[in-house]
Amino acid sequence: MVRLSTRSRYGLRALLYLSSLDGDGLVPLSQIAAAEQIPAPFLERILGRLREGGLVTARRGVAGGYRLARAPGEITVADVVSAVEDPRPLLDCLERPDVCGRTATCRARRAWSRLDVAIAGALAGVTLGDLLVEDADEDVSR
Numbered sequence: 001m002v003r004l005s006t007r008s009r010y011g012l013r014a015l016l017y018l019s020s021l022d023g024d025g026l027v028p029l030s031q032i033a034a035a036e037q038i039p040a041p042f043l044e045r046i047l048g049r050l051r052e053g054g055l056v057t058a059r060r061g062v063a064g065g066y067r068l069a070r071a072p073g074e075i076t077v078a079d080v081v082s083a084v085e086d087p088r089p090l091l092d093c094l095e096r097p098d099v100c101g102r103t104a105t106c107r108a109r110r111a112w113s114r115l116d117v118a119i120a121g122a123l124a125g126v127t128l129g130d131l132l133v134e135d136a137d138e139d140v141s142r
Contacts, residue, residue, distance in 0.1 A: 004081065005084075005085060006042075007046055007085060008080065008081045008085055010036070010046050011046045011049070011050055013036045013038065014032050014038065014043060014046065014047065014050070014066075015075065016131060016132070018032070018066065018067060019072040019129070019131075024067065025065075025067070026058075026059055026063070026066060027065045028064070028065045029044055029047065029066065031065075032047075032066065047066055049084045050083050050084065051066075052083070053079065053082065053084075054069055054070075054083075055069055055075055055083055057069045072127060072128035072132055073127050073128070074127065075128045076125070076126060076127050076128075077123040077126045077127075077131075078120060078123035078124040081123055090112055090115055090116040093109065093112075094116055
């Protein structure tokens with residue numbers, strides 16, 4: 001029903017990869033790209049947005065790379081999506097009532113608004129730490 005861009009999917013995958021590594025060292029872009037099968041130039045732009053959003057720290061150079069800026073339990077999926085996506089509601093009319101001549105009388109608008117809030121809440125209610133625990137639970141149950 002709702003589609004997230006490739007930026008969100010790749011950003012979440014990159015952060016989950018960083019979250020899954022032991023240690024506090026920097027991870028080269030090339031390692032993340034190879035492990036997650038993400039084109040390095042595209043991943044570099046995504047990681048730039050994640051850095052600007054305060055989710056990763058970065059250092060350039062031979063010994064450079066990326067690491068999480070906060071613990072996995074402190075980074076939500078909503079944080080990732082907010083960092084890499086341009087902020088937009090589910091439908092344009094929720095943000096700009098002038099885009100539709102029916103906004104004032106639209107009976108469905110309340111449903112779309114509730115859905116928009118529910119999606120935001122669902123994304124905010126899941127952390128990288130939660131997803132790592134779920135992964136571990138799945139591995140044990142196999």
